[in-house]
Amino acid sequence: MRSENSPTGQKRRSVIEDVRRAQIIDSAVATIAELGYANASLARIAEHAGISKGVIAYHFAGRDNLVDQLVEHLYREITEFVVPHIQRETTAVGRLRARIIAVGGYVGAHRAEMVALAEILNNLRDAQGRLRYGDEFNEPLYRGMEEMFRAGQESGELRRFDTRVMAVTVQAAIDSMVAYADSYPDHDVDAHATELADLFEHAVGATPHQHRGEP
Amino acid sequence: MRSENSPTGQKRRSVIEDVRRAQIIDSAVATIAELGYANASLARIAEHAGISKGVIAYHFAGRDNLVDQLVEHLYREITEFVVPHIQRETTAVGRLRARIIAVGGYVGAHRAEMVALAEILNNLRDAQGRLRYGDEFNEPLYRGMEEMFRAGQESGELRRFDTRVMAVTVQAAIDSMVAYADSYPDHDVDAHATELADLFEHAVGATPHQHRGEP
Amino acid sequence: MRSENSPTGQKRRSVIEDVRRAQIIDSAVATIAELGYANASLARIAEHAGISKGVIAYHFAGRDNLVDQLVEHLYREITEFVVPHIQRETTAVGRLRARIIAVGGYVGAHRAEMVALAEILNNLRDAQGRLRYGDEFNEPLYRGMEEMFRAGQESGELRRFDTRVMAVTVQAAIDSMVAYADSYPDHDVDAHATELADLFEHAVGATPHQHRGEP
Amino acid sequence: MRSENSPTGQKRRSVIEDVRRAQIIDSAVATIAELGYANASLARIAEHAGISKGVIAYHFAGRDNLVDQLVEHLYREITEFVVPHIQRETTAVGRLRARIIAVGGYVGAHRAEMVALAEILNNLRDAQGRLRYGDEFNEPLYRGMEEMFRAGQESGELRRFDTRVMAVTVQAAIDSMVAYADSYPDHDVDAHATELADLFEHAVGATPHQHRGEP
DNA sequence: GATGAATGAGTTTTCATTCAT
DNA sequence: TATGAATGAAAACTCATTCAT
Numbered sequence: 021m022r023s024e025n026s027p028t029g030q031k032r033r034s035v036i037e038d039v040r041r042a043q044i045i046d047s048a049v050a051t052i053a054e055l056g057y058a059n060a061s062l063a064r065i066a067e068h069a070g071i072s073k074g075v076i077a078y079h080f081a082g083r084d085n086l087v088d089q090l091v092e093h094l095y096r097e098i099t100e101f102v103v104p105h106i107q108r109e110t111t112a113v114g115r116l117r118a119r120i121i122a123v124g125g126y127v128g129a130h131r132a133e134m135v136a137l138a139e140i141l142n143n144l145r146d147a148q149g150r151l152r153y154g155d156e157f158n159e160p161l162y163r164g165m166e167e168m169f170r171a172g173q174e175s176g177e178l179r180r181f182d183t184r185v186m187a188v189t190v191q192a193a194i195d196s197m198v199a200y201a202d203s204y205p206d207h208d209v210d211a212h213a214t215e216l217a218d219l220f221e222h223a224v225g226a227t228p229h230q231h232r233g234e235p
Numbered sequence: 236m237r238s239e240n241s242p243t244g245q246k247r248r249s250v251i252e253d254v255r256r257a258q259i260i261d262s263a264v265a266t267i268a269e270l271g272y273a274n275a276s277l278a279r280i281a282e283h284a285g286i287s288k289g290v291i292a293y294h295f296a297g298r299d300n301l302v303d304q305l306v307e308h309l310y311r312e313i314t315e316f317v318v319p320h321i322q323r324e325t326t327a328v329g330r331l332r333a334r335i336i337a338v339g340g341y342v343g344a345h346r347a348e349m350v351a352l353a354e355i356l357n358n359l360r361d362a363q364g365r366l367r368y369g370d371e372f373n374e375p376l377y378r379g380m381e382e383m384f385r386a387g388q389e390s391g392e393l394r395r396f397d398t399r400v401m402a403v404t405v406q407a408a409i410d411s412m413v414a415y416a417d418s419y420p421d422h423d424v425d426a427h428a429t430e431l432a433d434l435f436e437h438a439v440g441a442t443p444h445q446h447r448g449e450p
Numbered sequence: 451m452r453s454e455n456s457p458t459g460q461k462r463r464s465v466i467e468d469v470r471r472a473q474i475i476d477s478a479v480a481t482i483a484e485l486g487y488a489n490a491s492l493a494r495i496a497e498h499a500g501i502s503k504g505v506i507a508y509h510f511a512g513r514d515n516l517v518d519q520l521v522e523h524l525y526r527e528i529t530e531f532v533v534p535h536i537q538r539e540t541t542a543v544g545r546l547r548a549r550i551i552a553v554g555g556y557v558g559a560h561r562a563e564m565v566a567l568a569e570i571l572n573n574l575r576d577a578q579g580r581l582r583y584g585d586e587f588n589e590p591l592y593r594g595m596e597e598m599f600r601a602g603q604e605s606g607e608l609r610r611f612d613t614r615v616m617a618v619t620v621q622a623a624i625d626s627m628v629a630y631a632d633s634y635p636d637h638d639v640d641a642h643a644t645e646l647a648d649l650f651e652h653a654v655g656a657t658p659h660q661h662r663g664e665p
Numbered sequence: 666m667r668s669e670n671s672p673t674g675q676k677r678r679s680v681i682e683d684v685r686r687a688q689i690i691d692s693a694v695a696t697i698a699e700l701g702y703a704n705a706s707l708a709r710i711a712e713h714a715g716i717s718k719g720v721i722a723y724h725f726a727g728r729d730n731l732v733d734q735l736v737e738h739l740y741r742e743i744t745e746f747v748v749p750h751i752q753r754e755t756t757a758v759g760r761l762r763a764r765i766i767a768v769g770g771y772v773g774a775h776r777a778e779m780v781a782l783a784e785i786l787n788n789l790r791d792a793q794g795r796l797r798y799g800d801e802f803n804e805p806l807y808r809g810m811e812e813m814f815r816a817g818q819e820s821g822e823l824r825r826f827d828t829r830v831m832a833v834t835v836q837a838a839i840d841s842m843v844a845y846a847d848s849y850p851d852h853d854v855d856a857h858a859t860e861l862a863d864l865f866e867h868a869v870g871a872t873p874h875q876h877r878g879e880p
Numbered sequence: 881g882a883t884g885a886a887t888g889a890g891t892t893t894t895c896a897t898t899c900a901t
Numbered sequence: 902t903a904t905g906a907a908t909g910a911a912a913a914c915t916c917a918t919t920c921a922t
Contacts, residue, residue: 061891181430196403585849619864633796
């Protein structure tokens, strides 16, 4: 692919290129979500998009490059949606609930994206066979949650517990909500998220339900 | 593969055949755990076992058949280890704790098995691309937990919550413990399991720790 | 490609077209010399020239056409440089020496051109896989040298030898000088050429050195 | 491919494997000699051998591996044929003549091998585009010849000349004999070789023909 | 029982070429 | 004129499977 850099060092892309790239990424997301990472060959992604295989080669430097950009794209989209919901809250419990419910809301409208992302994170490996996005990839996420938990514990809002285990479990619970929604398309994800928020509110030891104005 | 049935209808297998099958399954477990499901080709499994590829073809009807038997084998082993611990308990909370802690104990000695099993369950698909062991596969597990939870709710031992969400989340929490242990080999899985038991004890609303004889 | 003929039958080309063609040919020469014929894809040639692949397609009817014109261009350049040096001489030995030393002089300033030319002559093949510029391509060259040798033999200036073998060998010696200079960039090509001239002067049996004024 | 090492560290190969490998190498030689290195794809080599593409993959680790073994094989064969002829001689001129005439004799019976070898040496490149067997590869050959020349110069058998240029030129002359024989199948290679021997005998300044018993 | 050998389908990638703008 | 975009063929390689011994 051409590589004229604009003065800012950014690749300059034409409109049509942006459209194609987005189309290919969308097709990759759909294909991976439906058939799984291993079965989402470039041929199938191209077929799904109604284009020739070569087009993908033209717009992306290779399969790895496509996947990288896909992950980056989805990650940014999700983060941009979820983070504001969290930052709006001030208490530890509020932030925890916000995190869970925001993801639940996002899943409702972007089921395939979430499934595809999970597929990639669980399967993409380097040449030595090691997971490229293993738990180490979640470290920043875990650290952020732990900090939040510790603050809540200091203030007495939360009970004492192992913050790392709690963080890992919260993330796993959210991921399982996505997977479950994929298996049961009629599943009410928002209700699931709310229920999950209650679950962890109890788990962190806060007196539940009061934040919703109940006596 | 040969399938001469004995008079009782049992498959008759020679000792050497049983040994080979076990050896191959062990090798498959190790290979899948290390390289992931997609990279665990028959060639690599055979190489790891120090045998020729053809041997696998001889003892198993094909790759799918090998994987099926592997899943069945691991599932039985785990179940046989965990179920007694659960049945020993009488209360809902006790059973919940027992389930979590028993799996944690099993993981300690059988990390590769658990990782391989998770790899397969998350990746094995049928010809149409659908997950072979999707959440539907967990239905019996979920149903069992739900029943347990409902009983606890009836008796007042547990608070009211969505039993399905709780079951899905418990299972996800256990699975994440396995994955985390795989990423961080020095992780203390037993401590993790205990912490998880506490977490869910709070989550289901039981007054924690009393079952351990505290006032 | 357009081919509007002028009234005189000459192709009419704009200045800009000539410039572009020269630029592309130069880039092709450099790319082939550096990476070899097989690795000099149009994409790489275009990249090296800082233009788009399409430009090449516009100015040349295809890859083969580009290569043809490249060969023709280089061949003309070299011939135009070398032939005058030869024609200045009158004796067979003088002409032989002039040929060798002139090419040596040309190589000094045009190493890449010579290497690229050799790459093409040795690799370009037709659809049936036959070398397009095989030894048959050298026939005129060989014939010219043979004539020269025969004249020298008639006049007694040269010993009797197989003129064809001598011609083939002279050409090979010259080509090997180019290749050697490519492998060893610090090699003194002029000295090599002079040495080669001496070598063949002995080989054709002339009493050496006398033409340089020695007694 | 399997890799059971014998106690000596040598790969243990079955007879049938040796036969297949030889067959594939022969087919590769023929294909490269006929179509050139770049056009000798594994598919064509397999087709020429009347086998499936996969067979090559089974017996060789990859294209590079096949080519490596091919080069090694041909190089050994040629060396084993030529070296004894050289060592039989005692004088510098005798050895020079022997080298040339021996190769000429070998070419007569193994034209395709020589052409294929030349094709590979001139075209095989590493990932950076550098010739894998450039002139550096000929260094041992050149050094050997230089040593021979210097000895002859010391003893007064040969005139003074640049030994490196002479060595490079001798080798080039031999190679050109092979190429010429490829272009003109009816060419008398033995006569060519003898002529070449005479040529270089004059070139190195020895009084020619005396070693053949003339007064 | 076990193995080496062979096959053909499927994967990613590179590339010359064509075309609309 | 020039370019970006798209195509499809061919390449090397991997792999599950089949088969004769």
